[in-house]
Amino acid sequence: MLPSSAHPDEPEESAPGPGSGVPDDDEERELDWLALPESVRDRIATLAAAALGKLPPDDVPRQLRPVARFAPAKRARVGGNALLTGLKDSPRFRTAVLEWLREHRHDALDPNAGDSVASAAAAVLLGESSASSRVRLVAKHAEETTLRAERDAALARVRKLETELASVRDELRQARAEAEQARSEREAELDKLRGRLREQGVALRQARDAADEAKAEAARAGADRAGEIERLTAQLERERQRAAAERARAERAVAEAEVARQSAREARDADEVRLGLLLDTLGGAVDGLRRELSVGVTRRSPADTVRGASAGRRTGDRVSDAETLDRLLALPKAHVVVDGYNVTKTGYPELTLAEQRRRLIGQLAALHARTHAEVTVVFDGAGVTSIPAANPRGVRVLFSDPGVLADDVIRELVASEPPGRPLIVVTSDQAVVTSVRAGGAHAVPSAVLLARLGRV
Structure with a gap:
């Protein structure tokens, strides 16, 4: 690791050799760190995020210091590109990360690991000459995996379409059979309707003949009814005149009854006026007599004047239902x-x-x-x-x-x-x-x- 007095963002005075695990300029130009396969980038970002929080501030580039305050998982997710850029541009940061990984995660720097992604990430971090070939191998495997997934999806879609096509064919055959059955039923129904139409034609002709006969009979009966109508009309006129005379007599009787009721009402009103005047006269006489005798109005009865007894007050009952x-x-x-x-x-x-x-x-x-x-x-x-x-x-x-x-x-x-x-x-x-x-x-x-x- 660099001395603590060195600036974290300045390149080292002399680049380490191949044996130090840091790639030289020729190897650096061979790889584009930001264009690495996604699995390799995620692996490198995860390792760098784990080391970032443990490094001294002097070994961390200025642009990565805000990222160092995140949790390791968030560092890799949010600051992945920044971590890769820092590893690529800052040999000092890369050396510090490698030293931390050798001390705490030495298995992560094994270029010969069984996992192709882990070995490619280790080769890139160590600047191995085989890094490019390992990265291409990972990219090839990822592409093959993607192609296989697309092929499997295409095959699944083909099988689904074949199943749907077979179902559509079955439905088509069923629809044709139903259409044929419906056509047969419609032809049978048409034959029945034709038979009914012939029957109705015969019935219509018979009805027309019967109507002609009825018209002739009506014409004959009309002449007979005309004389009967004239006779009934004369009789109805006589009855109407008799009813008018009876109604006139009834109206006269009603008028006479109304006159009688009015007379009775006037007589009753006169009697009521005379009776009211008489009662007022009697009331005035009684009031004058009370004043003359000085007798006041009282609601007491003789029993209320008896001494030596009291009525008491009745106690209320208890109601239970x-x-x-x-x-x-x-x-x-x-x-x-x-x-x-x-x-x-x-x-x-x-x-x-x-x-x-x-x-x-x-x-x-x-x-x-x-x-x-x-x-x-x-x-x-x-x-x-x-x-x-x-x-x-x-x-x-x-x-x-x-x-x-x-x-x-x-x-x-x-x-x-x-x-x-x-x-x-x-x-x-x-x-x-x-x-x-x-x-x-x-x-x-x-x-x-x-x-x-x-x-x-």
Whole structure:
């Protein structure tokens, strides 16, 4: 290897002799490194790439230093031409590569290796006089290999074409047989059509004869029908005149009935006016009497004045089946209050909260359409980012305010209702059940309502 003080891109002061493994100028002119067979070029580039990363920077030409930073496989693939050019143009780089190969890959520099490509690459790197002949031998083998591959491909195409030709011939024979069969069938069909045409010609002649006879018969019958038509026309005219007279009498009767109805209506209106005036007079007299006696309007009954007893407040029932729920829903002015999430998490907890709300509200709208009961559904407002602007007709949707539980909203709804109104609260929360029953509401478990909604 060259001393480290020498410039890597400058040629050595004296070229090594033949025994050093570096070719002289005459041998250099005999080979075109970039025109070597591809297999030989790849072999030399791979060996040079393996050595490039291990050489001192002073032994590496400047143009190859970027390539030295690549992985060995990428050096050979991307910088192959640069490596060959460096080996050809820089004796110092070539000598460094040979020394590295002798030390680490001595088998790669055997010109007598069994592999023709390896031996040709070794001969080129060592500058052997047999390098040209070895390269030509590799090129010849590569060309023969290519020719054999092309010949095999051509033979395969020929065999394929022969197979296709035989198939086409078979198809042609089959097509000819089918055409012959079709021709025979068409001739038979043509004979049948000719026979039918002869039969239809005979039938046509017979039909023409029958038509002539029918025309003659029609002419004879026409004369007879003319007298009959005249007689029927005279009779029809008489019937028409009789019907016109009957219609005139009916119109007069309708007009007389309408006059009678109008008279009756006017008389009834007059009676209603007189009766209304009488009732107004009586009402005024009653109001004057109340004012005179200072008697106010009261809704109390005598039983309400009894002392020492109290009516108490009735506790609501627990509803355990859908049939009882149907009877409650059929009561006039019934109001259904639904604990929203308690029902949805019982029936379809796998859905998101928004989908649970949407599904329950849709089912409650269908329930309202069937029963006409007032329906209010209450959801916890915590975590709800967007409240729907519109809801189905007949369903009131409420969300509790921040810091307020939906259970408390349900209790307030029960407390706000007047005593005696049928009030139904749907929830499985026992604390809510206890409080709303104390307020007179009927408690319905969520499962019972879900069973009822399944039939809507």
